[in-house]
Amino acid sequence: MLVFFVVVIVVLIIYLSGRPSYDNTRVTDALLTEFDLTNNNSTLNYDLAVEIALRNPSNIYRSHYNHINITAIYKNQAFGIMNYTSFSQGPNHETHLTPSFRGQYSLNLGAGDDLSKSGVSGADYYDIFIKLNLENESVKKFRPHWKFHRKLEYTCELKVPLISNGQSAGGNRFNTTRCTYI
Numbered sequence: 001m002l003v004f005f006v007v008v009i010v011v012l013i014i015y016l017s018g019r020p021s022y023d024n025t026r027v028t029d030a031l032l033t034e035f036d037l038t039n040n041n042s043t044l045n046y047d048l049a050v051e052i053a054l055r056n057p058s059n060i061y062r063s064h065y066n067h068i069n070i071t072a073i074y075k076n077q078a079f080g081i082m083n084y085t086s087f088s089q090g091p092n093h094e095t096h097l098t099p100s101f102r103g104q105y106s107l108n109l110g111a112g113d114d115l116s117k118s119g120v121s122g123a124d125y126y127d128i129f130i131k132l133n134l135e136n137e138s139v140k141k142f143r144p145h146w147k148f149h150r151k152l153e154y155t156c157e158l159k160v161p162l163i164s165n166g167q168s169a170g171g172n173r174f175n176t177t178r179c180t181y182i
């Protein structure tokens with residue numbers, strides 16, 4: 001009986017120490033070089049590159065991520081979606097994902113609406129959300145077959161300045177933004 005409880009507690013401790021810290025995922029850079037409408041204001045032309053930093057908070061466990069998809073959303077519409085190549089992370093390692101979205105999307109704007117800007121501090125920024133889905137993170141150490149599977153989902157609410165000819169209006173800059181675990 002005692003042995004059973006000791007085993008349960010040890011397993012619990014190992015499980016908890018292997019849990020990712022959900023608040024250290026952040027977008028460290030976002031470069032928006034095209035964001036405009038053509039075709040009678042119905043087609044969005046976009047070119048966005050982001051850099052996402054994801055840290056393995058454990059100093060014991062390795063993590064493996066597969067089935068990663070990253071979505072770019074504007075006005076509740078997913079204009080860009082991509083599958084990201086799977087990767088592994090050593091203990092305490094930080095990985096930088098660099099997805100980029102480029103193309104055209106048939107954007108549904110309400111009547112009289114345009115690519116309105118959020119106007120933080122009186123300047124021009126676009127409110128673009130990045131959604132990060134990671135599946136099947138397996139964490140293992142000690143025994144090769146000890147794995148945990150889970151789905152992780154983050155939302156990152158970005159304010160992105162448009163860069164044209166290498167410059168943004170008014171010298172606006174992108175700030176590193178923390179993502180929310182949902």
Ligand SMILES: *[C@@H]1O[C@H](CO)[C@@H](O)[C@H](O)[C@H]1NC(C)=O
Pocket residue numbers: 040
């Ligand atoms: C342009 O869009 C407006 C509003 O959606 C529509 O009323 C108009 O017919 C469109 N014009 C053309 C040429 O498609």
Ligand SMILES: *[C@@H]1O[C@H](CO)[C@@H](O)[C@H](O)[C@H]1NC(C)=O
Pocket residue numbers: 040041112113114
């Ligand atoms: C597109 O929308 C902008 C802003 O609402 C407007 O000024 C422009 O005339 C529209 N263009 C067309 C082709 O409808």
Ligand SMILES: *[C@@H]1O[C@H](CO)[C@@H](O)[C@H](O)[C@H]1NC(C)=O
Pocket residue numbers: 081082083
């Ligand atoms: C992403 O992967 C899924 C499943 O493997 C596939 O159905 C989907 O078409 C892929 N999407 C893109 C944009 O490649």
Ligand SMILES: *[C@@H]1O[C@H](CO)[C@@H](O)[C@H](O)[C@H]1NC(C)=O
Pocket residue numbers: 067068069081133134135151
């Ligand atoms: C993105 O990944 C999540 C979790 O892996 C999955 O539920 C969702 O269907 C995927 N979406 C697309 C568009 O591939």
Ligand SMILES: *[C@@H]1O[C@H](CO)[C@@H](O)[C@H](O)[C@H]1NC(C)=O
Pocket residue numbers: 066067136138149
């Ligand atoms: C998750 O990983 C396990 C072992 O690595 C594999 O057998 C399984 O097919 C994976 N599931 C998905 C949905 O990728």
Ligand SMILES: *[C@@H]1O[C@H](CO)[C@@H](O)[C@H](O)[C@H]1NC(C)=O
Pocket residue numbers: 120121125159173174175
């Ligand atoms: C970025 O950070 C600076 C300094 O904290 C702040 O003044 C500015 O408003 C921020 N910009 C955005 C888009 O949040």
